[in-house]
Amino acid sequence: MIAARIVVVGTGYVGLTTGACLAGLGHQVTCVDVDEAKVARLAAGRVDILEPDLAGLVTRGLSTRRLRFVVGAGEAVRDADAVFLCVPTPMGSGGAADLRAVEAATAEIREVLPPGSALVTKSTVPVGTSARIARALCRPDVAVVSNPEFLREGTAVADFLGPERIVVGSDDEAAARRVAALYEDVPAPVVVMDAASAELVKYAANCFLAVKLSYVNSIAELCERVGADVFKVTEGMGYDRRIGGAYLTPGPGWGGSCLPKDTGAMLRFAESAGFDFGLLAAAAEENLRQRDRIVAKVAGAVGGTLAGSRIGVLGLAFKAGTNDLRDSPALGVASVLGAHGAEVTAYDPAIGGPLPGMSVVDDAYRAAKGADAIVVLTEWAEFRRLDWPFVAELMAGESVVDARNLLDPAAVLDAGLCWQGLGRPRPRVHAPA
Template structure:
């Protein structure tokens, strides 16, 4: 493998992981970001993203002289052989992906890219974006390639260095080989294809994962109806290699920085292109309906009056991040449920082990506290919304003593009902009998 000069534009989860890991693989990497405060902190090896292994990779790259950070995008790309665009593509009007950041950077670097440079779209973008970026660059001597990321938050470094596959879409096969060469040290299947196929692969993957989660959540409802145990059912079907066990655990709905925006973006693409995809639409609608169903369950158990009003009812929320192992709140299903509860008048106090240091402004939604027992003070019920393993070690006897009610709605099937029962608390999971033991 020959070392390359690489520029990475954007230092979010994808950009910072990409830059730090490429430096770890021996390349010379310059990461650019428009936020001067972030750049200054990264120069000092201070990583604000909660991501195992990432601070170490950043520190190693800086100390080895293979990784640097700048706020000057033009300077970053001037000597680069390969430029990665790792920019946000949030949900825009009507659900479409907002490509403003990608298009703005293309305009900024157009005149400073060196001849023969390869520009790589690593952001999740709609089909046709490679062609769009190429048109914005207007450089016949520069190739544009799609190389979508498949990184899981909380395991991003591991996923980058031990990928299931590397997908590269390019019209220019020499450019594709050059991008593939960056990953030569990794033992992973290589999928070489055209740009449109690579772009669609990313959306198709996230849609399929969202569909499995919606399926698991509806399956849990079916298990409750017939007295079955969803943990046993999903183990039974997950051992079929055609299905697999991943993404079959029910919860309070799916969310995060990718699945919601990508499923909506794909649905918008389908609508605009005249392709009817009812399964995609049902996947999204099922997720919303599932969250409303869970809120109704709380109202039925803790609400006041014939209509089950939650006005003034205090509830404790355990977990706000969209999954354990990250501090990311973007499109968190926990926050979606919290908003529905607030709409019903509930008073919410929350505890999340990842949010004790950085306190996001959630004051209009929840009162965030640093102690799980304090969160439960006066609560009619506790709701487990994120699968933090630390919640198993909570002093549940102390929680029971300070609650006004006795119910724990474990929407991650995380806790052991017997442990709670010994403190006088009643456990209710999703798709599981009340007597079920949680592994």
């Protein structure tokens, strides 16, 4: 593989992972950001993101001088072979993707991009963004390429270096293949296509996963009503290769930095194309209902009303293995509990306080102390290993609502507590202590 000179604009989850991994593949990488303090921390090898193996990659990149961090993209891109835009595209007005950061970065580097280079969008952007960037650049000597990311928080490095596929799209096929060549040492199928199709792939994939998660949450609710066990139902479904077992675990709803904003953006640009995407809209509505179902379960566990109750919350991050609270369903449920008058005390191993509407403590047992009920909202493995007899002594009540189906019901019951999960038969009596 021939080493390329690469500039990565943005050092968030996607940008930092992209830069560190490309440097690890042997490229010469410069990561740029507008935050001077953040750049200084990264240049010193300090990584604030909780992501396995990322800090080590950054340290190795710095030590081999294949990776560096600077403020501002203007000077950095002057000799670049490829510039990756990894800037935020959050949900904007009406659900549409906010492309102001993409536009600002494009404007900053427009005049200094070298002829023959490629401007690559790694950020998730709506269909038509590559064409929009090309018009803004007005540089026929610079190719615009879409190379969407498929990174999961908590496994981002593994996903980058061992992906299921690499998607590269451009209306300039030769440029697309040059960008694809940057991944020559990554063992994965490479799919080269036009820019619009590449941009839609990411949305289509994420929205499919959102629909699948909403579907399994609905199945869990149905299981509760008819006396079936969602574990057994999804096991039977998962053996079907057309379905697969991934994303068939019920929970408090889907969230994080991608699915909510991507479903919103997909609905918005589908509408602009004259298409009523009713299936996706229904999945988004179902996701909001799931949060309300969890709140109702907790209310039922404390006698029907949350006002004046004390609720211990275990987990706030949107999933285990990350400290990301963006659109976290766990945080959403905890906030609604507080809004209904509950006194919420929360613990998450990756989250420190304070947070509005709740007390955040540094120990799961402190969250349980005096609680009328406990609700598990993030699937951290350490919650399985809690001393449940001790938890029972600390609690004022006896109800445990397991919104992740994480715990061993027998361990909770043996402690003299009541357990209820999602879509699973609810034990009626305590097991012998």
